[in-house]
Amino acid sequence: MSREDMHKLQGIRLKKTVAMVYNNCEPYRKRMQEKGVTPADIQSIADIAKLPFTSKKDLRDYYPYGLLSSPISDIVRIHASSGTTGKPIVAGYTRNDLDIWGEVGARCFTAYGLTKNDVIQVSYGYGLFTGGLGAHGAGETLGATVIPMSSGNTEKQIMLMHDLGAVALACTPSYALYLADAMADSKIPRNEFKLKVGAFGAEPWTEGMRKELEEKLGIKAYDIYGLTEIIGPGVGHECQFQNGTHLCEDHFYPEIVNPETGEPLPHGEVGELVFSTITKTGMPLLRFRTRDLTRLIYEPCECGRTSVRMDRILGRCDDMLIIRGVNVFPSQVETVICEIPELEPHYLLVVDRINNLDSFEVQVEVKEAFYSDEINKVMDLRKRITHRLQSVLGISPDVRLVEPRSIERSQGKAKRVIDKRKFK
Amino acid sequence: MLIKQLSIFLENKRGRFTEVTSILGEAGINMTAFTVSESSDFGIVRLIVSDPDKAKQVLQEHLYAVTVNEVICVQMPNKPGALSEVMKIITDSGIFVEYMYAFSSGSVASVIIRPDNLGKAVAELSKNKVELLASSELFSL
Numbered sequence: 232m233s234r235e236d237m238h239k240l241q242g243i244r245l246k247k248t249v250a251m252v253y254n255n256c257e258p259y260r261k262r263m264q265e266k267g268v269t270p271a272d273i274q275s276i277a278d279i280a281k282l283p284f285t286s287k288k289d290l291r292d293y294y295p296y297g298l299l300s301s302p303i304s305d306i307v308r309i310h311a312s313s314g315t316t317g318k319p320i321v322a323g324y325t326r327n328d329l330d331i332w333g334e335v336g337a338r339c340f341t342a343y344g345l346t347k348n349d350v351i352q353v354s355y356g357y358g359l360f361t362g363g364l365g366a367h368g369a370g371e372t373l374g375a376t377v378i379p380m381s382s383g384n385t386e387k388q389i390m391l392m393h394d395l396g397a398v399a400l401a402c403t404p405s406y407a408l409y410l411a412d413a414m415a416d417s418k419i420p421r422n423e424f425k426l427k428v429g430a431f432g433a434e435p436w437t438e439g440m441r442k443e444l445e446e447k448l449g450i451k452a453y454d455i456y457g458l459t460e461i462i463g464p465g466v467g468h469e470c471q472f473q474n475g476t477h478l479c480e481d482h483f484y485p486e487i488v489n490p491e492t493g494e495p496l497p498h499g500e501v502g503e504l505v506f507s508t509i510t511k512t513g514m515p516l517l518r519f520r521t522r523d524l525t526r527l528i529y530e531p532c533e534c535g536r537t538s539v540r541m542d543r544i545l546g547r548c549d550d551m552l553i554i555r556g557v558n559v560f561p562s563q564v565e566t567v568i569c570e571i572p573e574l575e576p577h578y579l580l581v582v583d584r585i586n587n588l589d590s591f592e593v594q595v596e597v598k599e600a601f602y603s604d605e606i607n608k609v610m611d612l613r614k615r616i617t618h619r620l621q622s623v624l625g626i627s628p629d630v631r632l633v634e635p636r637s638i639e640r641s642q643g644k645a646k647r648v649i650d651k652r653k654f655k
Numbered sequence: 656m657l658i659k660q661l662s663i664f665l666e667n668k669r670g671r672f673t674e675v676t677s678i679l680g681e682a683g684i685n686m687t688a689f690t691v692s693e694s695s696d697f698g699i700v701r702l703i704v705s706d707p708d709k710a711k712q713v714l715q716e717h718l719y720a721v722t723v724n725e726v727i728c729v730q731m732p733n734k735p736g737a738l739s740e741v742m743k744i745i746t747d748s749g750i751f752v753e754y755m756y757a758f759s760s761g762s763v764a765s766v767i768i769r770p771d772n773l774g775k776a777v778a779e780l781s782k783n784k785v786e787l788l789a790s791s792e793l794f795s796l
Contacts, residue, residue, distance in 0.1 A: 597664070597720065599715075599720050599721075599722070600722075602662065602664045602699075602720045602721075602722050603662070603699075603722065604699060604722060604724050604769065605753055605769075606692045606693075606694060606699050609664070609694075609697070609699065610694060631696055632664075632666075632696075632697055634664060634665070634666050634718070634719065634720060635719070635720045636718050637666070637718075
């Protein structure tokens with residue numbers, strides 16, 4: 232499709248979406264009124280810059296159903312991602328949205344060379360997380376044979392992958408590496424497996440990791456991109472040239488803006504990625520700020536697809552970390568630590584990747600008065616801190632109690648995070 | 656009858672206990688007994704020293720996490736069955752031991768005990784004629 236035709240289509244869809252949210256979603260209507268914008272002002276895709284932004288905070292503030300543009304009777308599915316504090320971010324899907332999700336997901340699998348004749352093993356977790364059911368719907372829409380394996384139970388994973396002749400594996404890249412080692416340990420010769428494609432996503436991974444996955448598994452490893460807020464995996468995908476992520480821009484319109492001012496940036500510049508959903512009806516979002524930094528590539532791809540491509544995610548505008556696929560903000564850790572009377576308000580997060588799995592250590596200082604002569608009491612305190620952090624963050628950290636004043640004090644911006652992982 | 660014990664929180668890092676002993680040595684503080692309980696990434700060193708208040712002060716000056724608490728020291732003949740008699744009294748009195756450590760030299764043996772209830776432990780052991788050492792006696796051993 233030519234860029235001109237694409238813009239025309241995007242304009243028509245945006246106009247429809249804006250009218251729908253304005254009429255059905257009070258927070259959006261109010262915000263547009265504050266900006267002095269009405270649906271009549273949106274005539275083409277270029278008018279999108281007139282619209283207000285949506286942030287992750289809005290999703291929390293209007294938790295759980297405040298940003299829906301359809302009545303709950305039309306919502307057929309709920310997904311949720313880990314939010315920044317106790318409450319998750321909730322997304323509601325209509326039947327229409329699930330159809331779109333299946334369609335864009337099937338496009339991803341097609342781009343990886345898969346067809347209805349293939350067996351796809353989905354080893355993303357099934358549940359509130361969009362990974363499992365997202366890849367599942369994509370495979371079924373394609374007409375492929377889907378094994379709804381979910382994560383865990385590694386021996387059975389290997390057995391079924393072998394016995395059922397799975398051609399594609401969909402999971403997180405770190406779990407894929409884990410499975411690669413398990414396959415090697417299984418003593419089943421590689422040529423008895425039919426695996427040739429990996430659809431990996433939900434966490435950042437590097438070219439180095441791709442190389443390792445491709446070598447260890449003897450496959451082509453492709454990135455599948457998605458965000459719960461927008462729809463889940465399927466927002467974008469790589470093609471056989473593995474040269475940028477093709478975005479399904481006929482459903483999710485991408486922009487790059489200056490992260491400080493929100494001003495749209497010229498084509499090709501690095502800035503914050505912003506998505507507007509232009510076909511969803513359950514929880515359509517206008518100009519959702521991902522906080523991810525990247526650039527968009529409009530030149531046509533060697534593969535022949537004309538859809539815009541996204542470069543690798545180059546970083547974050549905020550301090551969010553993604554650890555084992557879970558979003559973690561240092562501020563969440565800080566909140567927990569300040570609530571525990573035995574602890575000093577100093578902490579250090581140390582994130583690393585050991586044997587291809589993220590390690591996550593939280594170093595804390597105990598106030599002197601609370602040190603004990605009894606090791607059990609100190610261990611109990613550590614257990615309490617670990618449980619509290621786990622319930623807020625959604626992942627379990629290794630809590631390390633350190634000696635008083637061994638965490639560096641700083642006059643300016645305190646160094647709270649050491650991330651030793653290499654993504655670039 | 657009660658003896659002050661220092662507890663120091665130490666990370667499992669090379670040279671930490673070496674530094675503690677050198678700080679105490681330079682301050683002219685003598686150690687009578689100590690024990691270390693360890694976990695994977697930290698340990699707690701418990702010490703009986705000649706001057707616990709001064710020891711606490713110098714260690715705190717070096718930013719160590721130090722707490723002082725009270726324990727009792729039971730003295731008995733250094734011969735088979737002596738500890739058994741003491742333990743039987745403790746058990747029969749319904750006293751729980753959080754931890755204990757011991758040292759012996761020549762004809763006497765001393766056991767440092769941290770009971771769950773200090774007052775009760777002192778009363779029951781005294782009533783049964785068990786010898787409890789005072790700090791001054793402990794340091795003259």
